[in-house]
Amino acid sequence: MVWRITWRGLLSHALRFVMTALAIVLGISFLVGSFVITDTIRSAFDDLFAQATKGTDEIVRFQAQIKNTDLGDVRPPVPASLVAAIEAVPGVRAAEGLIQVPNVQILDRKGKPAGSFAPQVGYTWVRDTALSPWRLASGRPPRTAGEVVIDRGTAIDKRFHVGDRVNILTPTAKQYVIVGITRFGRVDRPLGTTASLFTTTEAQRIANKVGKFDQIAVAAQPGVSQEQLQSRLRAAFTDPQIEVLTGTQYRKEQQSNIRKQLGFINIALGIFAGVGLLVGAFIIFNTFTIVVAQRTRELALMRAVGASPGQVFRAVLGESTLVGLIASIIGVAGGVALAAGLRALLAALGVSLPGGSVVVEPRTVVLGLVVGLLVTVLAALMPARKAATTPPIAALREVAVEGEVDLARRITSGVVVFAVGTAALLLGLFVVSSGTQEIWLVGLGALGVFGGVITAGPAVVRPFARLFGAPLPRLRKLPGRLARDNTLRNPRRSARTAIALTVGVSLVGFITIFGASAKKSIRHVFGGQLHADYLLTPGSGGFTPGFSPDVTAAVAKLPQVDAVTGLRLWEVRVRQPNGKLGGNDPIAALEPSVIGRVLDAGHLQGNLEHIDRGIAVSQKFAKHLHVRLGDTVTLTFGAEPQDTTLPVVAIYEKTSLAGPMLVSIATFAQHVRLNFDFLDVILAKPGVTPTQMADAVKPILASYPTVKLEDRNKFINDQAKQVDQVVAFIYVLLALSVIIALLGIANTLALSIYERTHEIGLLRAVGMSRRQVRSSVRWEAVLISILGTVIGLVLGLFFGWAITASLRDQGFTQFDIAPVQLVVVVIVGGLAAVGAAVVPAWRAGRMDVLDAIHTE
């Protein structure tokens, strides 16, 4: 019986539940979509690694010195002589040294990079087919330093054939002859990457690893297992630095690395899905509360004829369960469709994932269904309890309304919750320094702040609607006044509806302010600490981290150039006072003779130009290491088995640009086998205008089409613009929760209008026009939206200030409240509300006057 009532209740109010369900559908689609796309990518990578290492039985390499840098794990290369030693071990059929060079760009016939978003990689051509996934489609392997084999995908795209000449940035520009075109297993190219395969010596030269290999791949003789061979190799090479992995172990390691990175993406996207679902939960709570209030008489009647509170509770909760289940199923399907769409988009961008379809893991489906169902049911719990406590006598009362609000109590408890939340937030940001504690405090603090606002919300509605609604009666006469009064009519409902929007908007406000502050800080830091006339940058495209030092050398020779320095960045691990290696710390390298003129590092001890003989460290880092001028710092660059000890030649104050450690380019090149500069900073000779100098630099760049020449202002603007890209991306992700909140406004209005049918009929009967009815509904939506938006922005402002201030040490020296953007957000919020009100307003205006009057 209870289920029949549930089911009928659902069918008879289908529309309002469609709106509610939509909130869950969107949230679950997002969640499921993010899992499906990352699973699809992961599976593509799994296949890729499986393919690449199919015939590899063992990998021999040095242990990693530094893990999880931007360029992966860093380990010293092994000597080439190790290959012959391995081949001598019984059971080894073949051993091949491998080299992999990031940042090897093939240029097309117009001089543009042939690759797109995916990595552009150089390899050694491996002769043993069991140890290489590459299979020649035409031509032959490279035999000389001037010969190259390229992947078939690039060859087809850019119309290259065997025998053609091709320019490749290795990153130094060099012309090669294409002697072969190759496929990767069965596909033309793996995941949209471009591949150039060189002779072993050429690859070693490019990679700055002459006489060395990254690692050695080994194939076993038939009948020798991976485990057997592993123990033989381990017995043969007892150097503790050498590690031997079976092919299976190696594959697992590669796959788990990808899994980890994709896991971060999942968490990041999961947070946005979570915010969206939180807002959705709020809307469900609101809808069910309103629906329960509207059905008071029906519920009371059931109680009067003998339904127990439990039965009423189950009937309402049953409705939410059904809504949640249906919405979750649609959401899961939507998520899969979303991922399929993304996959198609990636393919259009040149990164085609192999396999016929997206990967839908059982856990994704289960997660989507469980989360969707739980959110819906939990959100409906309180309204269902409220329904269960409906007194039977309520069936006999004429009108049903939601209970009145005890404003004083609400304000008090709201303020208390808000204060506790704020305290926790500030404590986490400014006092506690333990990572996990900090995250918990900040997270719970933010929840407390929201909780306080939610609690006190209804008390705020009245003064707020009076304030912002004040001009309405003059602007829109009677409809305006009705809009304002209707907002005030049920402050709790208005507050709940508005606060759904507050959640999303506060994050929008926070990101806006955070982004604006970041940009201002970047301008401030670069503007204050970087001296330059012009800069060279690797240009756009995330997979081109640097350019050839040959460019820097050529620029240095120009008569118009006074000084130039490349900039290189790396991660190192430093011996701590306790003798152990610390975590990863960034290090920068510059030319000692130029550094003092391009970098303002604040108050100095010693001389920055002496970094040709040692290392400069920041005051803060020196204090952390307990070192003073003249002491030594011991660190590992990762690319060699042994530590490096450098004397401290300077201690500087400002870290925003320089970071904790500075060394010379020469020191860097000696220890790090990285063959490119990240940036060049150029100063013009006195008497030469920067523009004249730029004109002189340009011809050098003819062979380096990706390198960009920018003056200082343009460079600083570009750096700031990168923040805009991140902010824009987050806006897109936050749009989810804002859209869900707007659905909530539309739903609440629709429910309120249904409730006021009789009243609207009366107004129409005494002469109110349809247009006036619609206008009144629209303005009510605008008022609610502005309420939610303004509260959201105030919270966003607070979050933005708190977090920016807490990151002062990380270079967030400036705070910008971005007034223009915030006003834009309010206006957009108001306009979006007009959009949300379209359907409810239309329905209100369309109502038949006589029917409406006769409705009870």
Added chain:
Amino acid sequence: MSTVTVELAAARVVEATKVYGRGDTEVRALDTVDASFERGRFTAIMGPSGSGKSTLLHCLAGLDHLTSGHVFLGELELSGLSEKQLTKVRRDRLGFVFQSYNLVPTLTAAENITLPADLGGRPIDQAWVDRVIDVVDLRNRLTHRPSELSGGQQQRVAVARALANQPDIVFADEPTGNLDSKSSGDILRFMRKAVDEFNQTIVMVSHDPVAAAYADRVVFLADGRIVDEIQSPTRESVLEHMARLGD
């Protein structure tokens, strides 16, 4: 039927007092009322607006609580029951007909009629239900939703629901208040028939002398007290008593 059971009241109130509000706004809806309603009889409660007649009915039916005094249903005292026990009493032993909004709008007429039994998870005495449906003449309206029925038909469904349960007592609160005279007559005749043929006990609140004339007995309330009573009323005798009350 033995005389003992006939004499035992189906429901009674003892020193029933109900006070709304406090201080200046205090209203005594019921003021130490004693009344009893015999089994197998049709009693009408009458009185002007605010006389407390609806309050008396609601308290008798366990829908509302007395401020002081006692309510008995047979030998069961309602005043001391928990909400859970009251729910069970309403479901299993009482029937209700309200002035309006008697039916769950999402259920069909047939489903509304068997609602209390379904809620209790009890088997339905189909033969009895069929008989009731025939008495109220709803056979060809069973699959309709309330919104597809006329006001009179809706009230007939409500009466059928109240009777389908074979309750100890049926409470009717202005059951014909929203109906035209023809539909009112139908409803009242069905209630009369239920008393005569099924030996049903009915207590009805009404302000309509025509409706009251269908009852076996009329109790008059004014200002929260029972002020008068007639047996075997006619429209004229009721009007006459009402006129006297107005003085």
